[in-house]
Amino acid sequence: MIKAIEYFIEILRGSVITARHFFVNMFFHILKVMGIKTKRKGAVTIQYPEEKKELASRHRSLHRLMKRENGKPRCVACMLCVTACPSECIYVEAAEDPDLEIQKYPAKFIIDLSRCCFCGFCVEACPEDAIRMDTDQIELAQYSREDLLYDLDKLIG
Numbered sequence: 173m174i175k176a177i178e179y180f181i182e183i184l185r186g187s188v189i190t191a192r193h194f195f196v197n198m199f200f201h202i203l204k205v206m207g208i209k210t211k212r213k214g215a216v217t218i219q220y221p222e223e224k225k226e227l228a229s230r231h232r233s234l235h236r237l238m239k240r241e242n243g244k245p246r247c248v249a250c251m252l253c254v255t256a257c258p259s260e261c262i263y264v265e266a267a268e269d270p271d272l273e274i275q276k277y278p279a280k281f282i283i284d285l286s287r288c289c290f291c292g293f294c295v296e297a298c299p300e301d302a303i304r305m306d307t308d309q310i311e312l313a314q315y316s317r318e319d320l321l322y323d324l325d326k327l328i329g
């Protein structure tokens with residue numbers, strides 16, 4: 173019996189805390205809707221997607237492949253990103269470049285975003301600064317897995 177009473181007291185206590193947060197947040201939300209600024213931050217959830225939060229400067233968003241001055245990819249198909257990727261979602265097919273300074277270029281470069289965990293290891297591993305994750309694009313949902321395969325055309329910035 174005592175256990176049951178303690179149980180209901182805890183439920184009541186939890187309900188009071190939840191209700192308190194609800195009404196306090198609602199109060200600040202109404203103030204915000206009325207255009208009244210308060211010192212309190214974080215009382216209101218961002219009204220996404222109409223309202224968007226600025227991304228942090230070190231965020232990781234959709235990948236892009238960097239270009240050389242002549243428009244060709246900076247990537248030299250060294251496979252370091254492929255090796256570093258924990259999700260095994262990068263596929264690179266190397267081809268020989270007639271320029272001996274470059275030696276190789278990616279004939280195919282595909283990232284399967286349906287498997288990518290946005291860890292950024294590929295960016296860290298690249299010795300040529302050929303791949304970056306700074307496009308600010310984070311809305312990447314698609315209706316099919318095929319649309320999440322990003323090839324050279326889609327990735328080249």
Ligand code: SF4
Pocket residue numbers: 256257258259260261262283287288289290291292293294295
């Ligand atoms: S961000 Fe991580 S998981 Fe995604 S492609 Fe790069 S290394 Fe792979």
Ligand code: SF4
Pocket residue numbers: 246247248249250251252253254264297298299300301302303
């Ligand atoms: S993107 Fe960078 S790490 Fe990946 S294959 Fe190209 S040069 Fe190598």
